[in-house]
Amino acid sequence: MAETDLISDYLTALRGSLRWRADVDDLVSEADDHLRSAAERARADGLDAQAAQRHVIDRFGDAALVARAFALAPSGGIAMPTPFTRMTGTIALVGAAAWLITAPIVVLRADYLSEDWEPLYFTVAILMFVGATCTTLTYAGLLSRTGGARDVLAILAIGTAALGTLFLAVVTWAWIVGVGLLTVAALIPVLRLRDAGAAPRAARVLMVAAWPVAILSAIALDALQVGPVDSYGDYFLAQLIGLAVGCVLFGIALIGTGRWLRSELPARVPAAAAV
Amino acid sequence: MKGQALKGHLDLLVLSVLAQGPCHGYGVIEQLRARSGDAFDLPEGTVYPALHRLEQAGLLESEWSEDSGRRRRTYRLSESGRGALVTERSAWEEFSDAVSAVLSGVPWPRPT
Numbered sequence: 472m473a474e475t476d477l478i479s480d481y482l483t484a485l486r487g488s489l490r491w492r493a494d495v496d497d498l499v500s501e502a503d504d505h506l507r508s509a510a511e512r513a514r515a516d517g518l519d520a521q522a523a524q525r526h527v528i529d530r531f532g533d534a535a536l537v538a539r540a541f542a543l544a545p546s547g548g549i550a551m552p553t554p555f556t557r558m559t560g561t562i563a564l565v566g567a568a569a570w571l572i573t574a575p576i577v578v579l580r581a582d583y584l585s586e587d588w589e590p591l592y593f594t595v596a597i598l599m600f601v602g603a604t605c606t607t608l609t610y611a612g613l614l615s616r617t618g619g620a621r622d623v624l625a626i627l628a629i630g631t632a633a634l635g636t637l638f639l640a641v642v643t644w645a646w647i648v649g650v651g652l653l654t655v656a657a658l659i660p661v662l663r664l665r666d667a668g669a670a671p672r673a674a675r676v677l678m679v680a681a682w683p684v685a686i687l688s689a690i691a692l693d694a695l696q697v698g699p700v701d702s703y704g705d706y707f708l709a710q711l712i713g714l715a716v717g718c719v720l721f722g723i724a725l726i727g728t729g730r731w732l733r734s735e736l737p738a739r740v741p742a743a744a745a746v
Numbered sequence: 747m748k749g750q751a752l753k754g755h756l757d758l759l760v761l762s763v764l765a766q767g768p769c770h771g772y773g774v775i776e777q778l779r780a781r782s783g784d785a786f787d788l789p790e791g792t793v794y795p796a797l798h799r800l801e802q803a804g805l806l807e808s809e810w811s812e813d814s815g816r817r818r819r820t821y822r823l824s825e826s827g828r829g830a831l832v833t834e835r836s837a838w839e840e841f842s843d844a845v846s847a848v849l850s851g852v853p854w855p856r857p858t
Contacts, residue, residue: 497810500817501794505772507816509790532789540792 477524478506481534488538488666492619498541506531539668552616552735559612563729566605570722573598574715578708596643602718603636606653609725612732613660617667624659632656646714647689650682650721674727681720689713756796758838759786761805761823761831768822771797797821805830 482499489495506527513523531537577595610632614620620629635652638645657678664670689710692698698708763769763777774797775790800806805827808819823831 501819504816504818508772530790532791537791540795
């Protein structure tokens with residue numbers, strides 16, 4: 472019976488955990504050389520092939536642990552805190568403020584049935600534009616922090632978020648489309664943060680869950696016929712309450728990620744010593 | 747000695763190993779273990795991020811080669827790395843002497 476190549480299995484797992492890295496081939500090659508060299512030494516010391524492979528893999532460390540160490544250490548100029556990533560932490564907090572201010576305005580001043588609705592509508596449009604712009608920049612910071620913001624998926628995420636921002640600014644009343652695009656765009660940075668074990672877990676979850684919860688709330692309240700009906704026959708207050716829920720939840724997510732981005736000082740040169 | 751106890755000292759140790767001459771990652775880790783009398787026990791894979799960080803900081807240089815059909819990355823100390831090693835080593839000796847001086851004035855507690 473053919474022997475199982477445990478090292479190949481391990482390297483496959485490691486590659487999977489490091490798949491976002493632009494330098495993944497180099498990292499896996501280096502681990503491959505280490506493990507094969509160590510296994511040859513272990514065999515020379517008397518272990519059989521399988522035992523030697525198990526021994527060196529055990530010494531190298533769990534693939535997820537090693538991938539996490541790589542994810543939070545610089546390599547090839549990426550995946551480390553920089554002045555830019557720290558600045559995006561501040562931008563995230565500004566964005567959080569914009570979303571959180573929007574929430575009470577859309578609900579408590581929901582006098583859209585009056586003839587004087589335009590100033591309020593445009594106030595909300597500007598606030599949401601500011602919030603979404605800051606959100607897009609925050610995504611760029613999170614992507615830069617976890618492996619780079621210049622690969623195809625990262626550019627796609629930032630582009631989608633920018634499109635959502637534009638949509639919210641131009642057709643604010645159709646906010647569901649805009650926040651939907653922001654949520655789709657959030658998936659890439661959030662998945663990378665999860666792989667790196669970085670940023671508070673609650674903030675990561677809220678970043679992708681906030682707007683779906685908001686949209687479901689709006690649909691549920693609409694079905695329950697909450698509030699008055701506007702000239703289009705819509706229960707507009709139901710939609711606005713859903714929007715406010717999303718603003719609060721997403722604002723909290725941005726506070727969590729913003730505080731995390733700000734908490735990391737940019738890597739110094741020469742680097743500070745750390746394992 | 748677990749990885750946590752090495753926190754803050756690994757860069758100095760890696761620089762000191764590479765001051766002996768160019769070496770690949772596995773060799774660096776082997777020397778760390780041998781020269782510490784097997785005292786340094788941490789997941790070997792976590793040493794590589796430290797090597798990459800030191801290279802990023804300009805303290806190490808690396809190049810790829812082929813050996814027995816495998817790609818191998820060899821690290822060497824840069825000029826900046828030599829300067830950093832002198833500074834870090836001096837700081838460590840000062841710290842170590844100070845700790846030893848404090849501990850030497852305290853009798854070992856008797857085991858109960």
